[in-house]
Amino acid sequence: MINPLLLSGDVDFMIKGVFSYNCFGHEVWITTTHVCTFIVMLLLVVFAFVAGKAVKKINDDEAPGTFLNIVEMIIEFLDGVISSTMGKNATKFVNYIMTLFFFIFVSNISGLLGLRPPTADYGVTFPLGVITFCLITYNKFKYQKVSGVIKGLCDPWVFWIPINLIGDFAVPVSLSLRLFANILSGCVMMALYYGLLPIFVKIGIPAVLHIYFDLFSGAIQTYVFCMLTMTYISDAIGNE
């Protein structure tokens, strides 16, 4: 029997049901995506718990240990990126952007653990895009007021409203499709490699592909998703 959670084995990268249950008369499937997302969440929660414990124990007398140094490095790097992109609005959105960053990054590189990356499912990336879209729209109405939004909609002329509306609603779709398709293509390439080549080729070489498709591509896409989210939100806030 093929383990439905593992990517390797067959040329098979589709989402599979692990088990189903009955929910008020509907058959609901728990799929690989749910299980992998749960594992990712578990990893993040454990990391956050340990990091929080380490931060709480800080005293000024002794130098911070290795783990604390790594945590500080990550946070300082992200803080720098966010504040350089968003300026003085950074403090309000730093929590959201960092959550997004950690979740997407760990999801993307979970192919290294042998999981099917949860972000290779459109059902995971589209909600992320929708959350960003809601934030953009909310901030637009909050900072530009209704008059500013209407003025932005009929930017060159009144008859441009449909085109501007399509442009607005294309944001979450393109944002989520970009992440989804990138990770899916990496997932498909890995599945093809593992499934099609004879076993003696598997020694050593997959590491290179994993580094490219999982680590490099995943990190770039995480960066791009967060960067675009920040840019769109900054655009919506405008420069007062």
Next chain:
Amino acid sequence: MNISGEDFIKGCSAIGAGLAVIAGIGPGVGQGIAAGHAAAAVGRNPGAKSDVTSTMLLGQAVAETTGLYGLLIAMLLLFVKPLV
């Protein structure tokens, strides 16, 4: 030789998937141009390397989207088989 309608549609879907992936040409050219200009910019002003690199990566990732749409169409034709 007898070819059923369903097989015919499957074969045509495979051809269509192959054609859809040709969309990868455009992003390839675009990303190459972006990387070339970024390299030139770093050559002129090596101090701005990190800024140039992050801008280049962002632009390349946005330019990649059209190619990914082609890939998505190919995937849909091959695995979801909407026309069968």
